[in-house]
């Protein structure tokens with residue numbers, strides 16, 4: 533059985549579905565601060581908080597847990613700038629609590645939801661795992677702190693702990709069966725916000741800055757479909773299991789970028805949303821936001837080669853199509 537922390541959230545719920553399709557049993561732990569009970573459609577669900585050691589102990593004692601996939605975190609960059617301590621507490625301190633209880637229960641396989649935010653303003657594009665780590669906001673810093681602890685933990689001789697950290701770029705799209713999809717509240721991501729404007733839930737979409745050093749002046753990002761991310765988690769977990777005895781190999785290969793290797797500008801994303809939804813979307817140019825790099829594009833060759841990962845949703849059209857179908861279902865009363 534695999535424990536999925538944060539499995540009622542966007543990415544965790546898609547990974548839960550993919551794990552079940554592959555025959556794994558799962559248990560989701562989520563405090564529903566941002567997730568939805570309706571999104572836990574597979575396996576068991578326990579509502580609770582990562583900071584609750586008694587609960588973690590009882591889960592680890594009651595179930596035969598092979599490994600943990602850890603999604604639970606706060607995820608908004610702008611909120612992290614406003615409330616940094618809250619971010620360090622949830623994303624770092626609560627993760628340490630999880631580690632402590634995993635250690636007591638002797639659970640030694642761990643997959644971590646890391647982020648492209650670790651790279652800050654990258655020195656070179658596309659970004660490989662060897663790029664300098666220089667997060668520029670508390671969200672990214674809190675994730676880097678977890679990665680550093682993971683690295684130390686896996687080096688401790690007394691400990692047969694192994695992990696894989698997956699640094700996602702912009703997760704997007706939805707389950708093509710429309711059982712689950714993106715439903716953040718508040719929403720901060722470009723595609724669902726643009727679709728909100730298409731569906732009439734918001735008046736317009738703001739483009740934060742059109743004077744970046746990119747061909748059309750708007751920021752360029754790498755969008756990766758959530759189902760491709762889900763598949764990468766299965767490949768990573770199986771890689772951990774298969775190579776566990778040979779842990780030097782895993783230590784060489786414990787960190788992977790997950791992106792699709794193509795960059796799309798904010799304007800291109802909005803144009804694609806207009807094309808797929810067949811609606812004209814109101815836009816306005818707003819001021820730049822603090823700490824937005826010009827371009828973030830992943831080099832994910834390592835995941836493709838080592839984890840044998842084969843992303844399927846390789847075009848922005850396909851990503852937006854699934855997002856739009858889900859968005860209409862989610863907002864059918866509007």
Ligand SMILES: NC(=O)c1ccc[n+]([C@@H]2O[C@H](COP(=O)([O-])OP(=O)(O)OC[C@H]3O[C@@H](n4cnc5c(N)ncnc54)[C@H](O)[C@@H]3O)[C@@H](O)[C@H]2O)c1
Pocket residue numbers: 537538539540541542543544561562563564565566567568580581582583602603604605606607622626645646647648699700701702703704716
């Ligand atoms: N969405 C992206 O584009 C993206 C990109 C890079 C990394 N990530 C990382 O992926 C993970 C999942 O992101 P998401 O977009 O699915 O976010 P999400 O908010 O939809 O999911 C996170 C889930 O964790 C739960 N949670 C938070 N704190 C908790 C706690 N203390 N105890 C129990 N449950 C708790 C929330 O209720 C929520 O269901 C996060 O760790 C995030 O940092 C996301």
